[in-house]
Amino acid sequence: MASRRADGPRRSVSDGPADAGPAERHLRPAIYSIWLLVPATTGRRLALLIRRLAQRCGTAPFDPHITLLGGITLPRRRAVERATALACALRSFRVRLEGAGQTEVFFRCLYLRASGDGLRRARALALRIFADGARRRRFRPHLSLVYGRLPKAVRRQLAQEIEGTVALTSIVRRIALVRTSGDHRSWRVIAVRWSEAKRGEASAASRTRPPRARALRLRS
Numbered sequence: 001m002a003s004r005r006a007d008g009p010r011r012s013v014s015d016g017p018a019d020a021g022p023a024e025r026h027l028r029p030a031i032y033s034i035w036l037l038v039p040a041t042t043g044r045r046l047a048l049l050i051r052r053l054a055q056r057c058g059t060a061p062f063d064p065h066i067t068l069l070g071g072i073t074l075p076r077r078r079a080v081e082r083a084t085a086l087a088c089a090l091r092s093f094r095v096r097l098e099g100a101g102q103t104e105v106f107f108r109c110l111y112l113r114a115s116g117d118g119l120r121r122a123r124a125l126a127l128r129i130f131a132d133g134a135r136r137r138r139f140r141p142h143l144s145l146v147y148g149r150l151p152k153a154v155r156r157q158l159a160q161e162i163e164g165t166v167a168l169t170s171i172v173r174r175i176a177l178v179r180t181s182g183d184h185r186s187w188r189v190i191a192v193r194w195s196e197a198k199r200g201e202a203s204a205a206s207r208t209r210p211p212r213a214r215a216l217r218l219r220s
Helices: 022-027 040-057 076-089 117-133 152-162 196-206
Strands: 032-037 066-072 093-102 110-115 142-146 167-172 174-179 188-194
Touching: 032 076, 032 117, 040 142, 040 152, 040 167, 066 117, 076 117, 076 174, 076 188, 093 117, 093 142, 093 152, 110 152
Parallel strands: none
Antiparallel strands: 032 066, 032 174, 093 110, 093 167, 110 142, 174 188
C-alpha cells in the first residue's frame, strides 16, 4: 500500500508565534496531560503494533496510552501534587479496547476506541481534582495507534485492516503526568503513580513505599 509520510504538527497551541525566540519560548508555561497506562503485557503488544504502523506510514512511534485529561497549565509541582491526589482517589478499573477509528485530526489519525464505566468516573474525578487547572474539552476515550496526517483512503484501509483484529480488556492501575508541550517527539513523562487499590496491595505484600516519581523519555 502506498503511503505518504505524515509531517508532525507545525505548531501546537502552546508553541506561540512562529518567530518567538528561545527566551520567549522558555517563559511560556508548560502544558501537561494525564495518561492512563495499560499493564506491561498489553503495553508491549500495543507498542509493537504502533511501531509497525509507524514504519509503514513513515510516522513517529510513541508509548501506548489513553489520555484522561489534557491542557493542564498548572506549575509542575502543583501538577504532580494533583496527579498524586488523583491516583490516591482512583480505583483500578477495566477498559475495553476494540474497534478501529480514523480521523483527519493529527493525534487521532488512527486509533482504537476505549470503553468502560470506569473511564467516565475517572474523567469526572480528574476534572474535579484539577478544577481550574485544565481545559475542559469533549472526552473521546481512545488509544491512538498513529499520529499524522495521512490521506483519507490510507486511513480507511488501515482501519479496515485493524478492525476486528485487536480486542483487548485491560485493568488500568497506573496514571502518568506527561509534559505534552510542543512536538510530540519531545513529550516527557514527569511522574507515574499507582492507583490507591494497587498501592494497598503492594504495601500489604512488601511493606515498601509506593513508587516514586520518575522522569522518563518517551521513545521516538
